[in-house]
Amino acid sequence: MNNAFDLTGKVALVTGGTYGIGMAMAMALGKAGATIIINARRSEMVKEAVAEYEKEGLKAYGFTCDVTKESEVQAMVAEVEKTVGTIDILVNNAGIIKRIPVLETSVEEFKEVIDVDLVGPFIVSKAVAPGMIQKGAGKIINICSMMSELGRETVSAYAAAKGGLKMLTKNLACEWAEHNIQVNGIGPGYIGTPQTAPLRTDGHPFNDFIISKTPAARWGTPEDLEGPVVFLASGASDFVNGHILYVDGGILAYIGKQPK
Template sequence: MENIFSLKGKIALVTGASYGIGFEIAKAYANAGAAIVFNDISQDLVDKGLEAYHAYGIKANGYVCDVTDETAIQSMVAQIEKEIGIIDILVNNAGIIKRSPMLDMPADEFRKVIDIDLNAPFIVSKAVLPSMMKKGHGKIINICSMMSELGRETVSAYAAAKGGLKMLTKNIAAEFGSANIQCNGIGPGYIATPQTAPLREIQADGSRHPFDQFIIAKTPAARWGNPEDLAGPAVFLASDASNFVNGHILYVDGGILAYIGKQP
């Protein structure tokens, strides 16, 4: 049983994995035996990522690359194949969110979110697929969202992109499944990260932040997720344990999508 979850001998590329969810997934892959490769948009972020991996005793290789630049991505993948080897596992993690009421959002901002959150996974997947096909096996994991299923005020661009990413996941599965390539998605719920810390701060009167109260009330687990909660699902979808799982979005959300919420 341990062998089917092992990633020994595998090379994993996790985009935007200098910190946050991408970092935690890459760390889990390293602990399962994979060699880790990641990219980020600037040398400063790559250097910080390398330092963070080193602190955990993980040897990682970092590259500066814009995931929306198809030529740059093709070049980076070729460089990885030359220096490290053929990529076995791709995690399309890099992404942004811009919160703005739809009527206040300029079209250029909408396009930027779509470009990074939807077009980039297409570009990076397209770059790694030929070698995966030649090797006869590969795993692509797209970081989707509960917004792949739900809408909410101020996130029209993000929800549109993540909904599109859900369908791109299914289409890659349909088009490349016969080449023994599995493409699945992970849909994180609300995760406790430094970025969400202000939303979880105890208020001056000792009460929870209103948004914190909202999330707790909507989540059957009655808590925020931890980045570590994504480790097991990410390893499962990258390992031989999921070789007949394809086109699936695994929501790691504490049950929030299954729950209408408590009656007021």
């Protein structure tokens, strides 16, 4: 059974895999045997991240590339295919969020979030798909969000983008299934990262709010996403397609505690 999760010889592109959950997922793919490709818009971030992977004994390549620029993405994919090999696994992880009330959100700010979080995955998926089709196999994993299922104040652009990404996932799965390409999504819950550390102190209102809304009664960790991403990237998920796997500690299943 372990062979079903073995990614030896596979090439995995994780967009934005320079820190946080992107790096955790890329690390997991690398430890399962894959060669890692990452990108970011800033070259210094790419270099620092590649050094982190290499410290773990993993084979990694980094590219400076903006996922919203189709010409840059096509050039990156062409270079990967030329120097490393066909991309077998794509994790569309690069994303941004702007927490701004709707009436204070400019059209430009709204479009920026849509471009990175929705148009970016479309561009990168479209660029890697021909190689996967030619090979007759491929795995695309879109990092979605609970905000494609739930509403919340100040994140309308993000929720709109992630809702669109959920449906893009399902439609790409339908369109490319005949080529043995599986397109699925992961919807992380609230994950503890260095960026959220100030919010996760005991007694902080937001920390208490998340704990109360999560049946598991804790924040998730980047490591909680390792198993799901390896599963969806591996042969173990060959008949799983168009599915969004929520890794949220049960939040979406929970109506909340009954008042005493």
